[in-house]
Amino acid sequence: MKAVVFSEQGSTEVLQYTDVPKPTLDANEVLVKVEACAVNYLDIHARRNRPEIEAKLRRSDTAHILGSDIAGTIAEIGGAARGVAVADRVVLAPCIPCGVCSDCHSGAENLCDTQELIGFQTNGGYAEYVKAPAVNAIQIPETLSFVNAAAMPIAYLTAWHMLTTRAQLCPGEDVLILGVGGGVGSAGLQIAKLSGARVFATASSDEKLARATKMGADVTINYKDTDFSEIVLDGTDGRGVDVVLEHVGAATWEQSIASLAKNGRLVSCGVTTGNIGEINIRKLYQKQITIMGSALGTVPELRTLVKLAGQGKLEPIIDRTLPLERAHEAHLLLENRKNFGKVVLVNA
Ligand SMILES: [Zn+2]
The missing domain is CATH 3.40.50.720 (NAD(P)-binding Rossmann-like Domain)
Structure with missing residues (x-):
């Protein structure tokens, strides 16, 4: 599949649009065909100098794929995944909590010490496909576009x-x-x-x-x-x-x-x-x-936001969309604060 990757941190020139293997699924996961992925300022920090990314690049021989705000369609389902079907239109909750600590059990998964952010500790949505736990896939109504859905999770x-x-x-x-x-x-x-x-x-x-x-x-x-x-x-x-x-x-x-x-x-x-x-x-x-x-939010809160956006009560501000291969331009827009609202990468 096509993806925008980097194998060392630095300026926008480290971002490469290239072919990488499609993710392989664990039993509890789904494969999402990415339709839209919004760019966050965190992506810029990750590309430049965040130590977590440096550590990931050092311990793995594969390049990193950014992108935490992802909307798309379910393409494949792991054997133990429940509540999802192929072709479902979904937005991904951006955090993968451990699911077993006391914070997770109390519903405050945003306080989980070992949670991972998609596109940060794991590979993200600057790609044709991304994998995530099935519980992270939240169905979106027909009235909510992929671009608007992708603009929502983190912000x-x-x-x-x-x-x-x-x-x-x-x-x-x-x-x-x-x-x-x-x-x-x-x-x-x-x-x-x-x-x-x-x-x-x-x-x-x-x-x-x-x-x-x-x-x-x-x-x-x-x-x-x-x-x-x-x-x-x-x-x-x-x-x-x-x-x-x-x-x-x-x-x-x-x-x-x-x-x-x-x-x-x-x-x-x-x-x-x-x-x-x-x-x-x-x-x-x-x-x-x-x-x-305050630290990000929870899956029930994201469900409420998706519902409100589907009803037209919230409407994400989209600065522009760019094709995935122009991710470096999206980073420059954010770095130079030229955008008002979200810059969203889309797959052709
Ligand atoms: Zn936890």
């Missing part, structure tokens, strides 16, 4: 788990979404509007903010020009927002905390600008602030 699961499960955002509340032009940010905006919240959104360009306004953002803030917490406080009569969706880290941490109302909740899923942030502990307790972490 929408992350944003849904943050806003709905962790922060428990309620109708009528105010929420601040950082980096609304990115995958998690634009998913967060849609989920927050669906939840009946008023949305403050930040981005680095007026063009991205204009698109956010079209998607329903109530107040937009260009963070390059200003301290966004001042605009948030102005827009809430000095009160602050109930929830902050934070995925930037060190660069925005203090402004994010300063944007919170009394009883406000800050939920964080990422640190693209650095791991360490300070907090004024006196303000934390006086304002009864809650700071919480």
Whole structure:
């Protein structure tokens, strides 16, 4: 089969479109013919320098295949796989949990210490075919295209788990979404509007903010020009927002905390600008602030998201589709932050 692979880490030039053997199935697995695979920023880190990928390349004599957000059709089924049929249209839940630890048994498979991410610890969807446990294959309705389905798992699961499960955002509340032009940010905006919240959104360009306004953002803030917490406080009569969706880290941490109302909740899923942030502990307790972490999401949450997308209540933002062999161009678009929404690779 055709695949985009790399056998050493580096620039986009390490990505090669070539022939590799089709995956062979274990009894509990399915083979999926990949129709669409969305590109994530994690793919760029994996290609450049993530140590987990370096270790995988060192212990294996085969090249690595990226791609964690995958939609396609079931092509083959392992002997012990249940609940799936050949030709089913599916999206793959991106994580493969161990299934036997206490976190997995409690339904919090996103906290499993030994879970593997498809396309990271295992080979992924930058290929004609990918294999995965049958339990990861979630059927998608006819109303949901492969491209839109592939755009959902990581970004929408992350944003849904943050806003709905962790922060428990309620109708009528105010929420601040950082980096609304990115995958998690634009998913967060849609989920927050669906939840009946008023949305403050930040981005680095007026063009991205204009698109956010079209998607329903109530107040937009260009963070390059200003301290966004001042605009948030102005827009809430000095009160602050109930929830902050934070995925930037060190660069925005203090402004994010300063944007919170009394009883406000800050939920964080990422640190693209650095791991360490300070907090004024006196303000934390006086304002009864809650700071919480969030890590991807669960299969039941993905099923809910697929259902909502099938009903047209959530619509992933697609920047563009590119044929699989142009994966390197997709990486350059993300590296240079030229995209608004998802770049999705498709098989011809
Ligand atoms: Zn587990």
